[in-house]
Amino acid sequence: MKYKDLSWFSRYFLRLPYLFYNEKTSVLYGKRFIQITTVGRTTNKERKTLLEVIGIYKNSPVVIAAFGEKSDWVKNLRKSSKTIVVWSNKKYESNVLWLDNKDSKIILKQYEKNHSKLVKFYERILKLAWYDFSNLPICYFPEES
DSSP, X not given: OOGGGSOHHHHHHHHGGGGTOSTTTGGGGTTSXXXXXXXXXXXXXXXXXXXXXOEEETTEEEEEOTTGGGSHHHHHHHHOXXXXXXXXXXXXXXXOEEXXXXXXXXXXXXXXXXXXHHHHHHHHHHTOOGGGGGGSOEEEOOXXX
């Protein structure tokens, strides 16, 4: 499914946190969301994206590209893996690392266990079974030393 195929309500609901998330308010969201800043692959301008953290891998936030490889932020990170991450009370530079299918399934299973109602919601709006989400790009953002 593509983002533009969602209903206006679903798009509004998914974009709502963008209005309130920034470096100062990120601590209020806890470790539930991260904001990544990528460099546009064609414009070379900074692009900010707010993503839900679906798990923790090696003490780093894990996110999923619900709209697949065609998501702009995924395309940007495939071209240049360097990003700036704002997560809870941290702001740091990172190189994105992509999870393999095995680790993705473990993260998704844990998320389903902890957030079963959200899983049903995502399955409904994205028209995709939860076990198929492991085929989507899933990555994490470790802090650089």
